[in-house]
Amino acid sequence: MVPYGNLIYFLLLIILFIPIVLYGLKGKKIKTYSTIVGWILVLLIFKNDLNQLLFFICFTIFELLIVIFYKNYRKDKNSSMLFYTLIGLSILPLILTKIQPFILTHSILGFLGISYVTFKTVQILIEIRDGLIKELSIMEFLQFFLFFPAFTSGPIDRYRRFLNDYDHDYAPGEYKVLLLNGINLIFRGFLYKFILAYAINLYILSNVYLHEKLFILKLLYMYAYSFYLFFDFAGYSAFAIGVSYLLGIHTPQNFNRPFISRNIKDFWNRWHMTLSFWFRDYIYMRLVFLLRKKKIIQNRYTISYIAYFTLFFLMGLWHGLELHYIVYGIYHAALIIGYDLFERKIKSKKLIPRSKFTDILSIIVTFHFICFGFLIFSGTLFK
Incomplete structure:
Protein backbone atom coordinates (compact mmCIF):
# COMPACT_ATOMS: atom_id res chain seq x y z
CA MET A 1 0.00 0.00 0.00
CA VAL A 2 1.55 3.28 -1.15
CA PRO A 3 1.28 5.95 1.59
CA TYR A 4 -1.16 8.76 0.71
CA GLY A 5 -1.85 7.00 -2.59
CA ASN A 6 -5.66 6.73 -2.47
CA LEU A 7 -8.77 7.46 -0.42
CA ILE A 8 -8.69 4.02 1.23
CA TYR A 9 -5.38 4.92 2.84
CA PHE A 10 -6.85 8.14 4.25
CA LEU A 11 -9.95 6.35 5.53
CA LEU A 12 -7.66 3.93 7.33
CA LEU A 13 -5.75 6.87 8.82
CA ILE A 14 -8.97 8.48 10.04
CA ILE A 15 -10.09 5.29 11.79
CA LEU A 16 -6.70 4.60 13.39
CA PHE A 17 -6.17 8.22 14.43
CA ILE A 18 -9.46 8.70 16.30
CA PRO A 19 -7.97 7.70 19.70
CA ILE A 20 -4.81 9.75 19.05
CA VAL A 21 -6.84 12.89 18.28
CA LEU A 22 -9.26 12.43 21.17
CA TYR A 23 -6.45 11.98 23.69
CA GLY A 24 -4.51 14.84 22.11
CA LEU A 25 -7.42 17.23 22.61
CA LYS A 26 -7.28 16.25 26.28
CA GLY A 27 -3.58 17.20 26.32
CA LYS A 28 -2.32 13.62 26.42
CA LYS A 29 -0.16 11.43 24.19
CA HIS A 168 7.39 16.73 24.81
CA ASP A 169 4.09 16.87 26.71
CA TYR A 170 1.37 19.09 25.30
CA ALA A 171 0.81 22.52 26.79
CA PRO A 172 -2.86 23.54 27.29
CA GLY A 173 -4.44 24.11 23.89
CA GLU A 174 -1.28 23.15 21.99
CA TYR A 175 -2.71 20.04 20.36
CA LYS A 176 -5.75 21.91 19.05
CA VAL A 177 -3.41 24.22 17.10
CA LEU A 178 -1.42 21.23 15.84
CA LEU A 179 -4.62 19.47 14.79
CA LEU A 180 -5.96 22.46 12.84
CA ASN A 181 -2.59 23.07 11.14
CA GLY A 182 -2.29 19.38 10.35
CA ILE A 183 -5.76 19.21 8.78
CA ASN A 184 -4.99 22.37 6.78
CA LEU A 185 -1.79 20.77 5.42
CA ILE A 186 -3.61 17.55 4.55
CA PHE A 187 -6.22 19.48 2.55
CA ARG A 188 -3.41 21.39 0.84
CA GLY A 189 -1.89 18.02 -0.03
CA PHE A 190 -5.16 16.96 -1.69
CA LEU A 191 -5.24 20.20 -3.70
CA TYR A 192 -1.62 19.87 -4.83
CA LYS A 193 -1.36 16.15 -5.49
CA PHE A 194 -4.83 14.95 -6.45
CA ILE A 195 -6.10 18.03 -8.27
CA LEU A 196 -3.29 20.20 -9.65
CA ALA A 197 -0.60 17.56 -10.25
CA TYR A 198 -3.19 15.09 -11.52
CA ALA A 199 -4.66 17.65 -13.95
CA ILE A 200 -1.24 18.68 -15.29
CA ASN A 201 -0.32 15.05 -15.89
CA LEU A 202 -3.67 14.14 -17.45
CA TYR A 203 -4.23 17.13 -19.70
CA ILE A 204 -0.69 18.18 -20.62
CA LEU A 205 2.08 15.66 -19.95
CA SER A 206 0.08 12.70 -21.24
CA ASN A 207 -0.75 14.57 -24.45
CA VAL A 208 2.66 16.01 -25.36
CA TYR A 209 4.20 13.83 -28.06
CA LEU A 210 7.90 14.39 -27.60
CA HIS A 211 8.84 12.08 -30.48
CA GLU A 212 7.63 14.80 -32.88
CA LYS A 213 10.72 16.80 -31.83
CA LEU A 214 8.99 20.17 -32.03
CA PHE A 215 10.67 22.85 -29.91
CA ILE A 216 7.34 24.25 -28.72
CA LEU A 217 6.26 20.81 -27.46
CA LYS A 218 9.55 20.35 -25.61
CA LEU A 219 9.10 23.78 -24.06
CA LEU A 220 5.51 23.01 -23.03
CA TYR A 221 6.61 19.71 -21.51
CA MET A 222 9.44 21.43 -19.60
CA TYR A 223 7.14 23.95 -17.90
CA ALA A 224 4.34 21.44 -17.28
CA TYR A 225 6.70 18.84 -15.84
CA SER A 226 8.31 21.40 -13.53
CA PHE A 227 4.94 22.36 -12.04
CA TYR A 228 3.79 18.75 -11.95
CA LEU A 229 6.92 17.74 -10.02
CA PHE A 230 6.39 20.56 -7.55
CA PHE A 231 2.69 19.94 -6.90
CA ASP A 232 3.11 16.17 -6.70
CA PHE A 233 6.05 16.24 -4.29
CA ALA A 234 4.88 19.27 -2.29
CA GLY A 235 1.50 17.57 -1.98
CA TYR A 236 3.10 14.40 -0.61
CA SER A 237 5.19 16.50 1.81
CA ALA A 238 2.08 18.34 2.99
CA PHE A 239 0.45 14.99 3.77
CA ALA A 240 3.51 13.77 5.66
CA ILE A 241 3.90 16.96 7.68
CA GLY A 242 0.17 17.24 8.39
CA VAL A 243 -0.08 13.65 9.67
CA SER A 244 3.08 14.25 11.74
CA TYR A 245 1.38 17.21 13.41
CA LEU A 246 -1.51 14.95 14.42
CA LEU A 247 1.08 12.82 16.21
CA GLY A 248 2.61 15.83 17.95
CA ILE A 249 5.73 15.89 15.78
CA HIS A 250 6.74 19.17 14.05
CA THR A 251 8.27 17.56 10.96
CA PRO A 252 10.09 20.40 9.16
CA GLN A 253 8.71 22.04 6.04
CA ASN A 254 10.05 20.88 2.69
CA PHE A 255 9.05 23.63 0.24
CA ASN A 256 8.91 27.40 0.45
CA ARG A 257 7.67 28.89 -2.85
CA PRO A 258 10.70 27.68 -4.85
CA PHE A 259 9.61 29.20 -8.15
CA ILE A 260 10.09 32.74 -6.84
CA SER A 261 13.75 32.13 -6.03
CA ARG A 262 16.03 35.03 -7.00
CA ASN A 263 19.04 32.80 -7.70
CA ILE A 264 20.03 29.15 -7.68
CA LYS A 265 21.31 29.27 -4.09
CA ASP A 266 17.99 30.72 -3.01
CA PHE A 267 16.25 27.90 -4.90
CA TRP A 268 18.06 25.20 -2.92
CA ASN A 269 17.02 26.97 0.28
CA ARG A 270 13.40 26.60 -0.85
CA TRP A 271 13.20 23.29 -2.80
CA HIS A 272 13.17 19.96 -0.93
CA MET A 273 14.73 21.91 1.91
CA THR A 274 15.28 19.01 4.29
CA LEU A 275 17.28 17.10 1.67
CA SER A 276 19.18 20.23 0.63
CA PHE A 277 20.06 21.10 4.23
CA TRP A 278 21.00 17.48 4.96
CA PHE A 279 23.50 17.42 2.08
CA ARG A 280 24.76 20.88 3.09
CA ASP A 281 25.36 19.96 6.74
CA TYR A 282 26.64 16.41 6.39
CA ILE A 283 28.52 16.54 3.07
CA TYR A 284 29.32 20.09 1.93
CA MET A 285 30.32 21.59 5.30
CA ARG A 286 32.29 18.53 6.38
CA LEU A 287 34.15 18.27 3.09
CA VAL A 288 35.04 21.97 3.26
CA PHE A 289 36.27 21.51 6.84
CA LEU A 290 38.31 18.43 5.89
CA LEU A 291 39.99 20.11 2.91
CA ARG A 292 40.85 23.18 4.99
CA LYS A 293 42.13 21.08 7.87
CA LYS A 294 44.36 18.96 5.63
CA LYS A 295 45.52 22.13 3.80
CA ILE A 296 45.38 20.21 0.53
CA ILE A 297 44.12 23.33 -1.27
CA GLN A 298 44.74 26.88 -0.08
CA ASN A 299 42.14 28.85 -2.04
CA ARG A 300 38.87 28.87 -0.11
CA TYR A 301 36.78 29.39 -3.24
CA THR A 302 38.34 26.37 -4.92
CA ILE A 303 37.58 24.33 -1.81
CA SER A 304 33.98 25.53 -1.87
CA TYR A 305 33.58 24.66 -5.56
CA ILE A 306 35.00 21.18 -5.09
CA ALA A 307 32.56 20.66 -2.23
CA TYR A 308 29.66 21.98 -4.32
CA PHE A 309 30.52 19.68 -7.20
CA THR A 310 30.79 16.69 -4.85
CA LEU A 311 27.49 17.56 -3.16
CA PHE A 312 25.45 17.83 -6.36
CA PHE A 313 27.18 14.92 -8.06
CA LEU A 314 26.25 12.72 -5.09
CA MET A 315 22.73 14.17 -5.09
CA GLY A 316 22.42 13.17 -8.73
CA LEU A 317 23.67 9.65 -7.97
CA TRP A 318 21.25 9.47 -5.05
CA HIS A 319 18.35 9.93 -7.44
CA GLY A 320 19.68 7.10 -9.62
CA LEU A 321 22.63 5.90 -11.69
CA GLU A 322 20.95 6.73 -15.00
CA LEU A 323 22.80 9.31 -17.08
CA HIS A 324 20.12 12.01 -16.85
CA TYR A 325 20.27 12.02 -13.02
CA ILE A 326 24.05 12.36 -13.07
CA VAL A 327 23.85 15.17 -15.66
CA TYR A 328 21.17 16.84 -13.51
CA GLY A 329 23.53 16.85 -10.54
CA ILE A 330 26.44 18.21 -12.58
CA TYR A 331 24.16 20.85 -14.12
CA HIS A 332 23.21 22.21 -10.70
CA ALA A 333 26.82 22.11 -9.55
CA ALA A 334 27.73 24.22 -12.58
CA LEU A 335 24.85 26.63 -11.83
CA ILE A 336 25.90 27.08 -8.19
CA ILE A 337 29.57 27.61 -9.04
CA GLY A 338 28.74 29.87 -11.98
CA TYR A 339 26.38 31.96 -9.88
CA ASP A 340 28.96 32.34 -7.11
CA LEU A 341 31.57 33.55 -9.62
CA PHE A 342 29.03 35.96 -11.13
CA GLU A 343 27.89 37.23 -7.72
CA ARG A 344 31.42 37.92 -6.55
CA LYS A 345 32.22 39.81 -9.76
CA ILE A 346 29.06 41.90 -9.49
CA LYS A 347 29.78 42.80 -5.87
CA SER A 348 33.44 43.62 -6.44
CA LYS A 349 32.77 45.82 -9.48
CA LYS A 350 29.40 47.14 -8.26
CA LEU A 351 28.09 46.59 -11.77
CA ILE A 352 24.37 46.07 -11.17
CA PRO A 353 22.66 47.85 -8.25
CA ARG A 354 19.79 45.89 -6.74
CA SER A 355 16.29 47.14 -7.48
CA LYS A 356 12.75 45.83 -7.85
CA PHE A 357 13.36 45.40 -11.58
CA THR A 358 16.54 43.34 -11.07
CA ASP A 359 14.75 41.20 -8.46
CA ILE A 360 11.95 40.40 -10.92
CA LEU A 361 14.45 39.74 -13.70
CA SER A 362 16.44 37.45 -11.38
CA ILE A 363 13.31 35.44 -10.57
CA ILE A 364 12.44 35.03 -14.27
CA VAL A 365 15.97 33.98 -15.26
CA THR A 366 16.32 31.60 -12.29
CA PHE A 367 12.93 30.06 -13.04
CA HIS A 368 14.00 29.13 -16.55
CA PHE A 369 17.30 27.63 -15.40
CA ILE A 370 15.35 25.58 -12.83
CA CYS A 371 12.82 24.35 -15.39
CA PHE A 372 15.56 23.32 -17.80
CA GLY A 373 17.14 21.35 -14.95
CA PHE A 374 13.86 19.53 -14.39
CA LEU A 375 13.70 18.73 -18.09
CA ILE A 376 17.10 17.06 -17.71
CA PHE A 377 15.85 15.30 -14.58
CA SER A 378 12.80 13.95 -16.44
CA GLY A 379 15.03 12.03 -18.86
CA THR A 380 13.14 13.40 -21.86
CA LEU A 381 15.61 16.07 -23.01
CA PHE A 382 16.93 14.02 -25.92
CA LYS A 383 13.79 12.06 -26.75
Whole structure:
Protein backbone atom coordinates (compact mmCIF):
# COMPACT_ATOMS: atom_id res chain seq x y z
CA MET A 1 0.00 0.00 0.00
CA VAL A 2 1.55 3.28 -1.15
CA PRO A 3 1.28 5.95 1.59
CA TYR A 4 -1.16 8.76 0.71
CA GLY A 5 -1.85 7.00 -2.59
CA ASN A 6 -5.66 6.73 -2.47
CA LEU A 7 -8.77 7.46 -0.42
CA ILE A 8 -8.69 4.02 1.23
CA TYR A 9 -5.38 4.92 2.84
CA PHE A 10 -6.85 8.14 4.25
CA LEU A 11 -9.95 6.35 5.53
CA LEU A 12 -7.66 3.93 7.33
CA LEU A 13 -5.75 6.87 8.82
CA ILE A 14 -8.97 8.48 10.04
CA ILE A 15 -10.09 5.29 11.79
CA LEU A 16 -6.70 4.60 13.39
CA PHE A 17 -6.17 8.22 14.43
CA ILE A 18 -9.46 8.70 16.30
CA PRO A 19 -7.97 7.70 19.70
CA ILE A 20 -4.81 9.75 19.05
CA VAL A 21 -6.84 12.89 18.28
CA LEU A 22 -9.26 12.43 21.17
CA TYR A 23 -6.45 11.98 23.69
CA GLY A 24 -4.51 14.84 22.11
CA LEU A 25 -7.42 17.23 22.61
CA LYS A 26 -7.28 16.25 26.28
CA GLY A 27 -3.58 17.20 26.32
CA LYS A 28 -2.32 13.62 26.42
CA LYS A 29 -0.16 11.43 24.19
CA ILE A 30 -0.77 7.72 23.81
CA LYS A 31 2.73 6.82 22.69
CA THR A 32 2.39 3.04 22.74
CA TYR A 33 -0.74 3.06 20.61
CA SER A 34 0.77 5.64 18.21
CA THR A 35 3.88 3.51 17.83
CA ILE A 36 1.89 0.35 17.11
CA VAL A 37 -0.27 2.17 14.56
CA GLY A 38 2.80 3.67 12.90
CA TRP A 39 4.61 0.34 12.59
CA ILE A 40 1.48 -1.35 11.23
CA LEU A 41 1.25 1.34 8.54
CA VAL A 42 4.92 0.85 7.67
CA LEU A 43 4.41 -2.91 7.35
CA LEU A 44 1.37 -2.35 5.10
CA ILE A 45 3.76 -0.87 2.51
CA PHE A 46 5.09 -4.41 2.02
CA LYS A 47 1.79 -6.29 2.10
CA ASN A 48 2.12 -7.42 -1.53
CA ASP A 49 5.81 -8.29 -1.54
CA LEU A 50 7.18 -10.78 0.99
CA ASN A 51 10.73 -10.49 -0.38
CA GLN A 52 10.78 -6.75 0.19
CA LEU A 53 9.37 -7.22 3.68
CA LEU A 54 12.13 -9.69 4.60
CA PHE A 55 14.76 -7.37 3.13
CA PHE A 56 13.28 -4.42 5.07
CA ILE A 57 13.37 -6.34 8.37
CA CYS A 58 16.97 -7.48 7.81
CA PHE A 59 17.93 -3.95 6.74
CA THR A 60 16.40 -2.40 9.88
CA ILE A 61 18.20 -4.86 12.17
CA PHE A 62 21.46 -4.29 10.28
CA GLU A 63 21.24 -0.48 10.62
CA LEU A 64 20.26 -0.77 14.28
CA LEU A 65 23.25 -3.01 15.07
CA ILE A 66 25.62 -0.56 13.36
CA VAL A 67 24.32 2.38 15.41
CA ILE A 68 24.26 0.53 18.75
CA PHE A 69 27.74 -0.89 18.18
CA TYR A 70 29.22 2.52 17.35
CA LYS A 71 27.47 4.22 20.26
CA ASN A 72 28.89 1.69 22.72
CA TYR A 73 32.35 1.71 21.11
CA ARG A 74 32.55 5.51 21.23
CA LYS A 75 32.33 5.49 25.00
CA ASP A 76 35.93 4.39 25.24
CA LYS A 77 37.70 5.06 21.94
CA ASN A 78 37.77 7.28 18.89
CA SER A 79 38.64 5.65 15.59
CA SER A 80 38.20 7.43 12.26
CA MET A 81 38.76 4.17 10.42
CA LEU A 82 35.90 2.50 12.28
CA PHE A 83 33.64 5.50 11.74
CA TYR A 84 34.14 5.57 7.98
CA THR A 85 33.82 1.79 7.80
CA LEU A 86 30.47 1.91 9.57
CA ILE A 87 29.30 4.79 7.37
CA GLY A 88 30.20 2.67 4.35
CA LEU A 89 28.39 -0.36 5.74
CA SER A 90 25.28 1.70 6.56
CA ILE A 91 24.95 2.94 2.96
CA LEU A 92 25.98 -0.38 1.36
CA PRO A 93 22.37 -1.68 1.06
CA LEU A 94 21.37 1.59 -0.65
CA ILE A 95 24.30 1.33 -3.07
CA LEU A 96 23.42 -2.27 -3.91
CA THR A 97 19.81 -1.25 -4.45
CA LYS A 98 20.89 1.48 -6.88
CA ILE A 99 23.20 -0.75 -8.96
CA GLN A 100 21.03 -3.89 -9.08
CA PRO A 101 18.94 -2.78 -12.12
CA PHE A 102 22.16 -2.76 -14.16
CA ILE A 103 23.08 -6.28 -13.02
CA LEU A 104 19.83 -8.15 -12.43
CA THR A 105 16.68 -8.35 -14.52
CA HIS A 106 14.53 -8.89 -11.43
CA SER A 107 14.74 -6.65 -8.37
CA ILE A 108 15.54 -8.49 -5.15
CA LEU A 109 16.81 -5.61 -3.01
CA GLY A 110 15.42 -2.31 -1.84
CA PHE A 111 12.08 -0.91 -0.80
CA LEU A 112 10.17 2.35 -0.98
CA GLY A 113 11.93 4.74 1.39
CA ILE A 114 15.34 3.07 1.71
CA SER A 115 17.16 6.31 0.81
CA TYR A 116 15.50 8.35 3.54
CA VAL A 117 15.97 5.86 6.35
CA THR A 118 19.59 5.36 5.29
CA PHE A 119 20.11 9.10 5.72
CA LYS A 120 18.79 8.73 9.26
CA THR A 121 21.43 6.15 10.12
CA VAL A 122 24.24 8.24 8.60
CA GLN A 123 23.03 11.33 10.46
CA ILE A 124 22.97 9.50 13.79
CA LEU A 125 26.46 8.02 13.28
CA ILE A 126 27.88 11.47 12.48
CA GLU A 127 26.23 13.08 15.51
CA ILE A 128 27.40 10.28 17.80
CA ARG A 129 30.94 10.91 16.55
CA ASP A 130 30.53 14.67 17.13
CA GLY A 131 29.35 14.02 20.67
CA LEU A 132 25.93 15.55 20.00
CA ILE A 133 24.11 12.28 20.70
CA LYS A 134 25.25 10.89 24.03
CA GLU A 135 22.37 8.56 24.85
CA LEU A 136 20.39 6.43 22.44
CA SER A 137 18.17 3.46 23.20
CA ILE A 138 16.94 0.81 20.78
CA MET A 139 13.36 2.06 21.12
CA GLU A 140 14.35 5.70 20.51
CA PHE A 141 16.22 4.68 17.37
CA LEU A 142 13.26 2.67 16.07
CA GLN A 143 10.81 5.48 16.83
CA PHE A 144 12.85 7.81 14.65
CA PHE A 145 13.87 5.27 12.02
CA LEU A 146 10.35 3.90 11.46
CA PHE A 147 8.38 7.14 11.81
CA PHE A 148 5.72 6.34 9.23
CA PRO A 149 4.39 9.75 8.01
CA ALA A 150 7.75 10.61 6.38
CA PHE A 151 9.02 7.06 5.88
CA THR A 152 8.95 6.75 2.09
CA SER A 153 9.89 10.20 0.76
CA GLY A 154 10.72 12.50 3.66
CA PRO A 155 10.82 15.26 4.76
CA ILE A 156 14.14 14.35 6.41
CA ASP A 157 13.98 15.14 10.11
CA ARG A 158 16.85 15.35 12.61
CA TYR A 159 17.10 12.82 15.43
CA ARG A 160 17.50 15.24 18.34
CA ARG A 161 14.74 17.55 17.11
CA PHE A 162 12.42 14.58 16.59
CA LEU A 163 13.13 13.16 20.05
CA ASN A 164 12.43 16.51 21.72
CA ASP A 165 9.00 16.56 20.09
CA TYR A 166 8.35 12.91 20.89
CA ASP A 167 9.15 13.36 24.60
CA HIS A 168 7.39 16.73 24.81
CA ASP A 169 4.09 16.87 26.71
CA TYR A 170 1.37 19.09 25.30
CA ALA A 171 0.81 22.52 26.79
CA PRO A 172 -2.86 23.54 27.29
CA GLY A 173 -4.44 24.11 23.89
CA GLU A 174 -1.28 23.15 21.99
CA TYR A 175 -2.71 20.04 20.36
CA LYS A 176 -5.75 21.91 19.05
CA VAL A 177 -3.41 24.22 17.10
CA LEU A 178 -1.42 21.23 15.84
CA LEU A 179 -4.62 19.47 14.79
CA LEU A 180 -5.96 22.46 12.84
CA ASN A 181 -2.59 23.07 11.14
CA GLY A 182 -2.29 19.38 10.35
CA ILE A 183 -5.76 19.21 8.78
CA ASN A 184 -4.99 22.37 6.78
CA LEU A 185 -1.79 20.77 5.42
CA ILE A 186 -3.61 17.55 4.55
CA PHE A 187 -6.22 19.48 2.55
CA ARG A 188 -3.41 21.39 0.84
CA GLY A 189 -1.89 18.02 -0.03
CA PHE A 190 -5.16 16.96 -1.69
CA LEU A 191 -5.24 20.20 -3.70
CA TYR A 192 -1.62 19.87 -4.83
CA LYS A 193 -1.36 16.15 -5.49
CA PHE A 194 -4.83 14.95 -6.45
CA ILE A 195 -6.10 18.03 -8.27
CA LEU A 196 -3.29 20.20 -9.65
CA ALA A 197 -0.60 17.56 -10.25
CA TYR A 198 -3.19 15.09 -11.52
CA ALA A 199 -4.66 17.65 -13.95
CA ILE A 200 -1.24 18.68 -15.29
CA ASN A 201 -0.32 15.05 -15.89
CA LEU A 202 -3.67 14.14 -17.45
CA TYR A 203 -4.23 17.13 -19.70
CA ILE A 204 -0.69 18.18 -20.62
CA LEU A 205 2.08 15.66 -19.95
CA SER A 206 0.08 12.70 -21.24
CA ASN A 207 -0.75 14.57 -24.45
CA VAL A 208 2.66 16.01 -25.36
CA TYR A 209 4.20 13.83 -28.06
CA LEU A 210 7.90 14.39 -27.60
CA HIS A 211 8.84 12.08 -30.48
CA GLU A 212 7.63 14.80 -32.88
CA LYS A 213 10.72 16.80 -31.83
CA LEU A 214 8.99 20.17 -32.03
CA PHE A 215 10.67 22.85 -29.91
CA ILE A 216 7.34 24.25 -28.72
CA LEU A 217 6.26 20.81 -27.46
CA LYS A 218 9.55 20.35 -25.61
CA LEU A 219 9.10 23.78 -24.06
CA LEU A 220 5.51 23.01 -23.03
CA TYR A 221 6.61 19.71 -21.51
CA MET A 222 9.44 21.43 -19.60
CA TYR A 223 7.14 23.95 -17.90
CA ALA A 224 4.34 21.44 -17.28
CA TYR A 225 6.70 18.84 -15.84
CA SER A 226 8.31 21.40 -13.53
CA PHE A 227 4.94 22.36 -12.04
CA TYR A 228 3.79 18.75 -11.95
CA LEU A 229 6.92 17.74 -10.02
CA PHE A 230 6.39 20.56 -7.55
CA PHE A 231 2.69 19.94 -6.90
CA ASP A 232 3.11 16.17 -6.70
CA PHE A 233 6.05 16.24 -4.29
CA ALA A 234 4.88 19.27 -2.29
CA GLY A 235 1.50 17.57 -1.98
CA TYR A 236 3.10 14.40 -0.61
CA SER A 237 5.19 16.50 1.81
CA ALA A 238 2.08 18.34 2.99
CA PHE A 239 0.45 14.99 3.77
CA ALA A 240 3.51 13.77 5.66
CA ILE A 241 3.90 16.96 7.68
CA GLY A 242 0.17 17.24 8.39
CA VAL A 243 -0.08 13.65 9.67
CA SER A 244 3.08 14.25 11.74
CA TYR A 245 1.38 17.21 13.41
CA LEU A 246 -1.51 14.95 14.42
CA LEU A 247 1.08 12.82 16.21
CA GLY A 248 2.61 15.83 17.95
CA ILE A 249 5.73 15.89 15.78
CA HIS A 250 6.74 19.17 14.05
CA THR A 251 8.27 17.56 10.96
CA PRO A 252 10.09 20.40 9.16
CA GLN A 253 8.71 22.04 6.04
CA ASN A 254 10.05 20.88 2.69
CA PHE A 255 9.05 23.63 0.24
CA ASN A 256 8.91 27.40 0.45
CA ARG A 257 7.67 28.89 -2.85
CA PRO A 258 10.70 27.68 -4.85
CA PHE A 259 9.61 29.20 -8.15
CA ILE A 260 10.09 32.74 -6.84
CA SER A 261 13.75 32.13 -6.03
CA ARG A 262 16.03 35.03 -7.00
CA ASN A 263 19.04 32.80 -7.70
CA ILE A 264 20.03 29.15 -7.68
CA LYS A 265 21.31 29.27 -4.09
CA ASP A 266 17.99 30.72 -3.01
CA PHE A 267 16.25 27.90 -4.90
CA TRP A 268 18.06 25.20 -2.92
CA ASN A 269 17.02 26.97 0.28
CA ARG A 270 13.40 26.60 -0.85
CA TRP A 271 13.20 23.29 -2.80
CA HIS A 272 13.17 19.96 -0.93
CA MET A 273 14.73 21.91 1.91
CA THR A 274 15.28 19.01 4.29
CA LEU A 275 17.28 17.10 1.67
CA SER A 276 19.18 20.23 0.63
CA PHE A 277 20.06 21.10 4.23
CA TRP A 278 21.00 17.48 4.96
CA PHE A 279 23.50 17.42 2.08
CA ARG A 280 24.76 20.88 3.09
CA ASP A 281 25.36 19.96 6.74
CA TYR A 282 26.64 16.41 6.39
CA ILE A 283 28.52 16.54 3.07
CA TYR A 284 29.32 20.09 1.93
CA MET A 285 30.32 21.59 5.30
CA ARG A 286 32.29 18.53 6.38
CA LEU A 287 34.15 18.27 3.09
CA VAL A 288 35.04 21.97 3.26
CA PHE A 289 36.27 21.51 6.84
CA LEU A 290 38.31 18.43 5.89
CA LEU A 291 39.99 20.11 2.91
CA ARG A 292 40.85 23.18 4.99
CA LYS A 293 42.13 21.08 7.87
CA LYS A 294 44.36 18.96 5.63
CA LYS A 295 45.52 22.13 3.80
CA ILE A 296 45.38 20.21 0.53
CA ILE A 297 44.12 23.33 -1.27
CA GLN A 298 44.74 26.88 -0.08
CA ASN A 299 42.14 28.85 -2.04
CA ARG A 300 38.87 28.87 -0.11
CA TYR A 301 36.78 29.39 -3.24
CA THR A 302 38.34 26.37 -4.92
CA ILE A 303 37.58 24.33 -1.81
CA SER A 304 33.98 25.53 -1.87
CA TYR A 305 33.58 24.66 -5.56
CA ILE A 306 35.00 21.18 -5.09
CA ALA A 307 32.56 20.66 -2.23
CA TYR A 308 29.66 21.98 -4.32
CA PHE A 309 30.52 19.68 -7.20
CA THR A 310 30.79 16.69 -4.85
CA LEU A 311 27.49 17.56 -3.16
CA PHE A 312 25.45 17.83 -6.36
CA PHE A 313 27.18 14.92 -8.06
CA LEU A 314 26.25 12.72 -5.09
CA MET A 315 22.73 14.17 -5.09
CA GLY A 316 22.42 13.17 -8.73
CA LEU A 317 23.67 9.65 -7.97
CA TRP A 318 21.25 9.47 -5.05
CA HIS A 319 18.35 9.93 -7.44
CA GLY A 320 19.68 7.10 -9.62
CA LEU A 321 22.63 5.90 -11.69
CA GLU A 322 20.95 6.73 -15.00
CA LEU A 323 22.80 9.31 -17.08
CA HIS A 324 20.12 12.01 -16.85
CA TYR A 325 20.27 12.02 -13.02
CA ILE A 326 24.05 12.36 -13.07
CA VAL A 327 23.85 15.17 -15.66
CA TYR A 328 21.17 16.84 -13.51
CA GLY A 329 23.53 16.85 -10.54
CA ILE A 330 26.44 18.21 -12.58
CA TYR A 331 24.16 20.85 -14.12
CA HIS A 332 23.21 22.21 -10.70
CA ALA A 333 26.82 22.11 -9.55
CA ALA A 334 27.73 24.22 -12.58
CA LEU A 335 24.85 26.63 -11.83
CA ILE A 336 25.90 27.08 -8.19
CA ILE A 337 29.57 27.61 -9.04
CA GLY A 338 28.74 29.87 -11.98
CA TYR A 339 26.38 31.96 -9.88
CA ASP A 340 28.96 32.34 -7.11
CA LEU A 341 31.57 33.55 -9.62
CA PHE A 342 29.03 35.96 -11.13
CA GLU A 343 27.89 37.23 -7.72
CA ARG A 344 31.42 37.92 -6.55
CA LYS A 345 32.22 39.81 -9.76
CA ILE A 346 29.06 41.90 -9.49
CA LYS A 347 29.78 42.80 -5.87
CA SER A 348 33.44 43.62 -6.44
CA LYS A 349 32.77 45.82 -9.48
CA LYS A 350 29.40 47.14 -8.26
CA LEU A 351 28.09 46.59 -11.77
CA ILE A 352 24.37 46.07 -11.17
CA PRO A 353 22.66 47.85 -8.25
CA ARG A 354 19.79 45.89 -6.74
CA SER A 355 16.29 47.14 -7.48
CA LYS A 356 12.75 45.83 -7.85
CA PHE A 357 13.36 45.40 -11.58
CA THR A 358 16.54 43.34 -11.07
CA ASP A 359 14.75 41.20 -8.46
CA ILE A 360 11.95 40.40 -10.92
CA LEU A 361 14.45 39.74 -13.70
CA SER A 362 16.44 37.45 -11.38
CA ILE A 363 13.31 35.44 -10.57
CA ILE A 364 12.44 35.03 -14.27
CA VAL A 365 15.97 33.98 -15.26
CA THR A 366 16.32 31.60 -12.29
CA PHE A 367 12.93 30.06 -13.04
CA HIS A 368 14.00 29.13 -16.55
CA PHE A 369 17.30 27.63 -15.40
CA ILE A 370 15.35 25.58 -12.83
CA CYS A 371 12.82 24.35 -15.39
CA PHE A 372 15.56 23.32 -17.80
CA GLY A 373 17.14 21.35 -14.95
CA PHE A 374 13.86 19.53 -14.39
CA LEU A 375 13.70 18.73 -18.09
CA ILE A 376 17.10 17.06 -17.71
CA PHE A 377 15.85 15.30 -14.58
CA SER A 378 12.80 13.95 -16.44
CA GLY A 379 15.03 12.03 -18.86
CA THR A 380 13.14 13.40 -21.86
CA LEU A 381 15.61 16.07 -23.01
CA PHE A 382 16.93 14.02 -25.92
CA LYS A 383 13.79 12.06 -26.75
